[in-house]
Amino acid sequence: MGNTLAGINDPKDIRRLDIPSLISLAQDIRELIITTVSRTGGHLASSLGAVELTLALHYVFDTPRDKIVWDVGHQAYAHKIITGRRDAFPTLRQQGGISGFPKREESVYDVFNVGHSSTSISAATGMAEARRLKGEKHKIIAVIGDGSMSAGMALEGLNWAGDRKEDLIIILNDNEMSISPNVGALSSYLNRIMTGETVTRLRADLKTFLSNIPSIGGHMLKFTRQFEEALKSFLLPGALFEDLGFTYVGPLQGHRLDRLIKNLHNIRQMTGPILVHVLTKKGKGYRHAEEKPLRFHGTSSFCIETGRPAGGGNRPAAITYTGMFGETLVRLGREDSRIVAITAAMCNGTGLDEFSRAYPDRFFDVGIAEQHSVTFAAGLAVEGLIPVVAIYSTFLQRAYDQIIHDVCLQNLHVVFCLDRGGFVGDDGATHHGVFDLSYLRAIPNMVVMAPKDENELQHMLKTAVEAGGPVAVRYPRGNGQGVSLDCEPHALPLGRGEILREGDALAIIAIGATVYPALAAAEELRKEGLAVRVINARFVKPLDRELILATAAKFKKLITVEENVRMGGFGGAIMELLAEEGMSDVRIRVLGIPDVFVEHATQQELRRQAGIDRDHILAAARELISAGGQRAPAAC
Numbered sequence: 001m002g003n004t005l006a007g008i009n010d011p012k013d014i015r016r017l018d019i020p021s022l023i024s025l026a027q028d029i030r031e032l033i034i035t036t037v038s039r040t041g042g043h044l045a046s047s048l049g050a051v052e053l054t055l056a057l058h059y060v061f062d063t064p065r066d067k068i069v070w071d072v073g074h075q076a077y078a079h080k081i082i083t084g085r086r087d088a089f090p091t092l093r094q095q096g097g098i099s100g101f102p103k104r105e106e107s108v109y110d111v112f113n114v115g116h117s118s119t120s121i122s123a124a125t126g127m128a129e130a131r132r133l134k135g136e137k138h139k140i141i142a143v144i145g146d147g148s149m150s151a152g153m154a155l156e157g158l159n160w161a162g163d164r165k166e167d168l169i170i171i172l173n174d175n176e177m178s179i180s181p182n183v184g185a186l187s188s189y190l191n192r193i194m195t196g197e198t199v200t201r202l203r204a205d206l207k208t209f210l211s212n213i214p215s216i217g218g219h220m221l222k223f224t225r226q227f228e229e230a231l232k233s234f235l236l237p238g239a240l241f242e243d244l245g246f247t248y249v250g251p252l253q254g255h256r257l258d259r260l261i262k263n264l265h266n267i268r269q270m271t272g273p274i275l276v277h278v279l280t281k282k283g284k285g286y287r288h289a290e291e292k293p294l295r296f297h298g299t300s301s302f303c304i305e306t307g308r309p310a311g312g313g314n315r316p317a318a319i320t321y322t323g324m325f326g327e328t329l330v331r332l333g334r335e336d337s338r339i340v341a342i343t344a345a346m347c348n349g350t351g352l353d354e355f356s357r358a359y360p361d362r363f364f365d366v367g368i369a370e371q372h373s374v375t376f377a378a379g380l381a382v383e384g385l386i387p388v389v390a391i392y393s394t395f396l397q398r399a400y401d402q403i404i405h406d407v408c409l410q411n412l413h414v415v416f417c418l419d420r421g422g423f424v425g426d427d428g429a430t431h432h433g434v435f436d437l438s439y440l441r442a443i444p445n446m447v448v449m450a451p452k453d454e455n456e457l458q459h460m461l462k463t464a465v466e467a468g469g470p471v472a473v474r475y476p477r478g479n480g481q482g483v484s485l486d487c488e489p490h491a492l493p494l495g496r497g498e499i500l501r502e503g504d505a506l507a508i509i510a511i512g513a514t515v516y517p518a519l520a521a522a523e524e525l526r527k528e529g530l531a532v533r534v535i536n537a538r539f540v541k542p543l544d545r546e547l548i549l550a551t552a553a554k555f556k557k558l559i560t561v562e563e564n565v566r567m568g569g570f571g572g573a574i575m576e577l578l579a580e581e582g583m584s585d586v587r588i589r590v591l592g593i594p595d596v597f598v599e600h601a602t603q604q605e606l607r608r609q610a611g612i613d614r615d616h617i618l619a620a621a622r623e624l625i626s627a628g629g630q631r632a633p634a635a636c
Helices: 017-039 044-049 051-060 077-085 120-134 154-162 184-195 195-210 217-235 239-241 257-268 288-290 319-336 352-360 371-384 394-410 436-441 454-465 512-527 547-556 569-582 603-610 614-629
Strands: 067-070 141-144 168-174 247-253 273-279 339-341 364-365 387-394 413-420 447-449 471-474 498-503 508-510 534-535 540-541 557-567 587-593
Touching: 017 077, 044 051, 044 247, 044 257, 044 288, 051 077, 051 257, 067 120, 077 614, 120 141, 120 154, 120 168, 141 154, 141 184, 141 614, 154 168, 154 273, 154 339, 154 454, 184 512, 195 319, 195 371, 195 387, 247 257, 257 273, 257 288, 288 364, 319 339, 319 352, 319 413, 339 371, 371 387, 371 394, 387 394, 387 454, 394 413, 436 447, 436 471, 436 557, 447 454, 454 471, 498 512, 508 547, 512 534, 512 557, 512 614, 534 547, 540 569, 547 569, 557 569, 557 614, 569 587, 587 614
Parallel strands: 067 141, 141 168, 168 273, 247 273, 339 364, 339 387, 387 413, 413 471, 447 471, 508 534, 508 557, 557 587
Antiparallel strands: 447 540, 498 534
16 A cells, blocks of 8 residues: 555545645556555456546545545445545455445445446435535535436436536546547646636626627627637537536546546536536556456456466356356347347447447447346347347446336337346445346246246347247346256246256245256255255246146145246246245245345355345245245135
């Protein structure tokens, strides 16, 4: 740890530093971020790019009285380090450690919990209205990235903020898209002049003076405004934001602390809605992240010297579920030209890179716009194409109305591929995909399935593109089981499960990633002289009624296992089925995620914590065999 950082325990400490010391502090912070993330994994490139911006904001504004609202939180590591969490930073994203995202439970400096994009402006406008109603006086600053600004929610927030005219500062952290090439000393100089108190007052006085000149004053004022706007459009790209009601400032050089601080001091004296455009570089200060910002956006542990992923032995890893999805979709796309692929700013993350290269005309990245992606897919389906919408499970929650209203109500053939179904691990509560089996099975016309391994995933994709209606395939994050892969994908019988193991003591009915732990528990029971039936349900909807009812009638003791919340989930669906059939004599244990938001840890730790790993399935089976379990509810 550098000498400068060692003395920083609170933002008040950085306000005593001069510019050279702040520059040294920025270097110390980068070293801590790189060292920590190389071990824990995390969002590296964005956080490295926002170090100077973070220091400047906390230097100029009186935090936590002044409130900084971060968007997504990918760029907030420096913020965590200088707000009292420096010593805890090595526990980043570890079980019991600090979150990878701003979290109100951690610090008074984290004013809003985030994890999904494009929420900062809306949250900040709510805080601004609350400030007005409470008669308080403080600044509210929303920090949003250029990617997040493309989402509809951010634009809705901008529309509201510009109309309300409340004091609000929005920092547009532009580290990728080219809103303007106008970067350099002239641009910075113009902004320092344009935001200064003297010039701000002069502009207001000039408008008042011209307005009061008889006959020609109005025309002069109009001409002055037109000239000012023309000059701005030529030199400074802020016309769009100005038209929305914002005072536009920028672009500013995001790694020049002296200029950032000078401009922010000026901006702090201004009133009304202000948009500050700051240009930063992703991965700043770490060569590998600067060269490959996408690779280091969200990274696992890595070697600092080479930038390569940390070694895990000589045994080759099984293909990931994401990789299996991507490979299979390319193959299916080759066979059927009606198949098109859609992602919401996650081409690499969802495995669609190869499809985008193979079939560029049939690939669509709609940006951070999940709602649009679903209705866009519905439009494609209406015209006879087969859209495959690849979105992380937790992000698809944002488009729930569109799934119901625009796809399922019309019974359109849209394929939803939900990556990161279940526990994602270190990203925590905002990113776990643990609600999808519940929120999707409630929708009429929807088919919901989950593969037990990577081989079954390719068959489920083939099933989905031939289904003829709305269908969702849900699969986990990470590597598959390492099973042998069939040469060609084939369609599965719709709504049919499979018996993987026979027995006579009880039956375990599992879905998706819980099938192999169920098989492992059954093997342990076999060693104890107890044989159990293990069923891979495959489908949450439609359920294999025949197989489940026959199993319940034969065994009278069932365990269901799912990596999904118990409320409204797979086990609930089976209990509903038993209740409908009046099978109240069946004892059933439903293993799944309890009614809590689950925090960050490894996937293995979380499965153990939730009671859905091999040992907990084994314990539940022993208990049910010896003492019984909850009876299925009687039919209404």
